[in-house]
Amino acid sequence: MAELSDSKLERQNILNNRLAMKEAEKQFNLSGIEMDGIIYYTRQQVSSFFDVDIRTIERVTEDNRQELEGNDLKMLSGKxxxxxxxNAAEVTDIDVGHKVVNLSVSSFRTLLNYAMLLQNSDQAKAVRNTILDIVIDVMNKQVGGNTKYINQRDEDYIKSAFINENYRKQYTDALNNYLEMGPVKYAVYTDKIYQSIFKERAKEYKKILKLSNNDRVRETMYSEIIDLVSSYESGLADCMKRKYLEKGNQKITPQELNEIIKEFSSMPLWKPLIAKARMKMASRDFVFRNAMHESLEDYIVPIDEGEYERFIGEKSMELNERLDKMQDVFKRLKDR
Known part of the structure; x- marks a missing residue:
């Protein structure tokens, strides 16, 4: 992990982790001024907390205003x-001043943002170390220290995995029925799809995620990736069948299938879907699995609060728990 003071991406990933923010606020238990249900701190309080001159806070604010305002820094005026x-008048040790007409205030989230930006404050460094420990502890508490299958905590995973089985069979049946090639074709042409979508072969993907030879790649994929793979497999199965029929029920060659895949994957409709899938996979793995997909580095963006909720929050759930809750659904499907 890069030093927080040097990486806006890493700072924002932590600040968007609502569970970690909530735990940190509880641990630090700082006194501030409540307004609209949120505790705020004046610039003087921020400088005192970090034991730096208020001009240092002003300089950091000017240099990073957009980032700080995105993390709840507010300028108050009027009503x-x-x-x-x-509200401040009720807190005896805080004096805003009667002549002040504009006042910059920070939430706890902003306060932590300052801690990540201040380079010459021992207190800021201590806060950074503490919040990093809290992030790790929260993750371990939610997923038991093992993030290999964190993708399966998403409520959409089961549906995507279930549907994918049908499309996967369509694809392997098409390879079997329409492609003139030995058994290696299943691995080769699965890799072709993976390379089109996230620029990695299955072997490379396993290495990045530190998977064993026995681990099934798709069981570690996020639902959006599975959905896109399913779309590719369904479409290519149909393309192979049509080419086979065009040739008078004669199997197609690997060269012909390579051309089909090249044309198929370059269709404009895939561009936004592939870009989104790459962004989701690269960004989530960077945060949740501490894994860097170097071929997708340009797609990494901060994880938003909804993503944390989806994979480690209240909406997330271990796969076996979710399966237990869905037994009635599965039974109804079976009885149809």
Whole structure:
């Protein structure tokens, strides 16, 4: 992990982790001024907390204003400022001042953002170390320290995996019935799809995620990736069948299938779907699995709060728990 003061991506990934933020706020238990259900801190309080001159806070603010404002830094004036002053008056050790007409205030999230930006504060460094420990502890608590199958905690995973089995069979049947090639074709032409979507062969993917030879790649994929693979397999199965029929029921050659895949994967409709899938996989693995897909490095973006909720929050669930809850659904499907 890069030093937080040097990496906006890593800072934002932590600040968007609502579970970690909530636990950190509980541990630090700082006194501030409440407004609209949120605790805020004045610039003077921030400088005192980090034991730096207020001009240092002002300089950091000007250099990183867009990032800080994206993490709840606010400028109060008018009615909001009057409300804040009224609330502050109830806290005896905080003096906003009667002549102030504009006031910069920080939430706890902003405070942590400052901790990640201040390079010459021992207190800021201590806060950075603490929040990193909290992030690790929260992750371990939610997933038991093993993130290999964190993708399966998503409520969409079961549906995608279930549907994929049908499309996977269509594809392997098409390879068997329409392609003139030995048994190696199943691995070769599965890799072709993986390379089109996320630029990696199955072997390379396993190495990056530190999977064993016995681990099934698709069991570790996010639902969006599985859905896209299913679309590819369904479409290519149909293309192979049509080429086979065009040739008078004669099997196609690997060269012909390579041309089909090249044309199929270059269709404009795939571009936004592939870009989104690459972004999801690269960004999630970077955060949740500490895995870097170097071929997709340009697609890495910060994980938003909804993603944390999806994979480690209240909506997430171990696969066996979700399967237990879905027994009635499966039974109804079986009885049809």
């Amino acid at each position: 909001k400022l009057q409300e804040f002053k009224k």
